[in-house]
Amino acid sequence: MKSCFRTVFLFLVGLGFAIPCVSSAGVSITEIMYDLPGTDTGREWIEIQNTGSTDISLLKWKLFEASTNHSLTLFQGNATTSASGFAIIADDPTKFIADNPSYSGTVFSSNFSLSNTGETLELKLDGVSMSQATYASSAGGTGDGNSLHVVSNAWQASAPTPGTETAQLAPPPPQDPDVQNVATSTDMEADAQTSAPHQSANSGGSSWVYKPQIFVSALVPQKAVAGAPVVFDAAAVGVKKEPLPNARYVWSFGDGGVAEGKKVQHTYHYPATYTVLVDASSGEWSALDKREISIAAPELTITGIKEGGDGYIEVKNSGQSEVDLSEWMLLAGSGSFRFPRGTVIGAKKTIPFPAAITGLPADAQSTVLLYPNGNPVVAYAEKAAVSEPVVLKVEEPKILAVAAVSDVEPQKPTFVSETVKAEVEKKIPKSNEDVTSGQATSTLANVAFIGAVGAAEENGMMPWLGGVALLLVVSVGGYMMALRPKREISAADILRKEAATFDILE
Secondary structure, eight states: OHHHHHHHHHHHHHHHHHHHHHHHTOEEEEEEEOOOSSOOTTTOEEEEEEOSSSOEEOTTEEEEETTEEEEOEEEESOSEEOTTOEEEEESSHHHHHHHOTTOOSOEEEOOOOOOSSEEEEEEEETTEEEEEEEEEGGGSOSSSSOEEEEETTEEEEEOOOTTSOOOOOOOOOOOOTTOOOEEEOOOTTSOTTOSSOOOOTTOOOOEEEOOOOOEEEEEOOSEEETTSEEEEEEEEEOTTSOBOTTOEEEEEOSSSOEEESSEEEEEOOSOEEEEEEEEEEETTEEEEEEEEEEEEOOOEEEEEEEOSTTOEEEEEEOSSSOEEOTTOEEEETTEEEEOOTTOEEOTTEEEEEEHHHHOOOOOTTTOEEEOTTSOEEEEOOOOOOOOOOOOOOOOOOOOOSOOOGGGOOTTSOOOOOHHHHHHHHHHSOSSTTTSOHHHHHHHHHHHHHHHHHHHHHHHOHHHHHHHHHHHHHHHHHHHHHHTSOOOOOOHHHHHHHHHHTSOOOO
16 A cells, blocks of 8 residues: 555656656747748748747757758757747748848758748657647738737737747737637647647647638649740639639749739740749638649741642641640731641641641742741741753754864764765765875775764764774775875876865865
């Protein structure tokens, strides 16, 4: 019995010591800067406060965000935070100091990125959740320069006050019964998603519990081409999943461009992969969705046309991705044709668009493919025509004189007309008495050579060889005749010889 009382007594004493120890380790998230004006990359930060009664070293603590435990690294100040003291956990301490140059307190560096629509944050020690807070963009602070503060157990938007007590603000506006916008202590063993907050003796944090919310879905094509307008659409539903016809939609296209409206268009000028965001808001609620879109350079060419009513205009996509030609246009002559929605050219594909459908009598001088906004994509470049071979007509040369065999150039044979042949025949003496044997031999040789050349031109090589053979025979015969004794030349012979030296003209 005594041993039993002793056990109970020791347990109670131990419990008495344990409760203050846990309480003294209380740390709360008291301010959140999650959506700064302009580019907020690296500029987000969280303010924490030691709500316990003793000093706390935060070197072993973790910030649990986006399903990741982020370590805390001391950047400025003291790693040990005194009771009721504050510290800042910054994504990029250098940017935090630049934005808040008057701050001189403790700063921890931690690699995180806060959601612009809201999320749950936790502070952990040795893997145990010591504090938890959930925020939502409906509380404010959405790019207007304000941060969220814990005021009367609720989140309110106000000017940032890192490292100091939050000034007393006006009470929060009445909330919808379905909305729970409260900041309370969180039991380490409780479910973070319970709709009602509750207190615990060993708690020391704050929690934002927001159950109902609206949702938005961005309808973004996965691929498009540079220079062509891209259509973006969005749909939002309320806390009861009802459509929100009066919701406000604000788009950011990732290349610096913005637009407002449920259904908008945007043109990307350069190939890249962009992140598209749409922010939908309705009353005090808002939601965010984001998608990626890959923009490629169009590789389209008009590869061929056929003019006339039965013709066509042929377009080729040389790229690696299909191209949607919806609302694009073809121009030819004075006519135009707008492609209907759903007209797609696959990668490495060629499509002829017939004149029977487009109504375009294509011509090589004015066929152009246009973007939906009327900007030209590509014009037809007519291929250079291949010129036909030119046949030169060579006139038949005329022989002006009968030359000696030695004066004829065999490499330049010429044709002999019938008239010339007749004149040459006249020149051939009727008997050996008219001319000397040498003159007869020369004349016959000339005639034989000319005949052989003409035959070679008209009938090929064999007749030419026959002419050469004939020339040799005549030459041998002439040589044999030259061996005969010469007779005395008369005056008539001399006259005939002189007459033979004149040229015979045609």
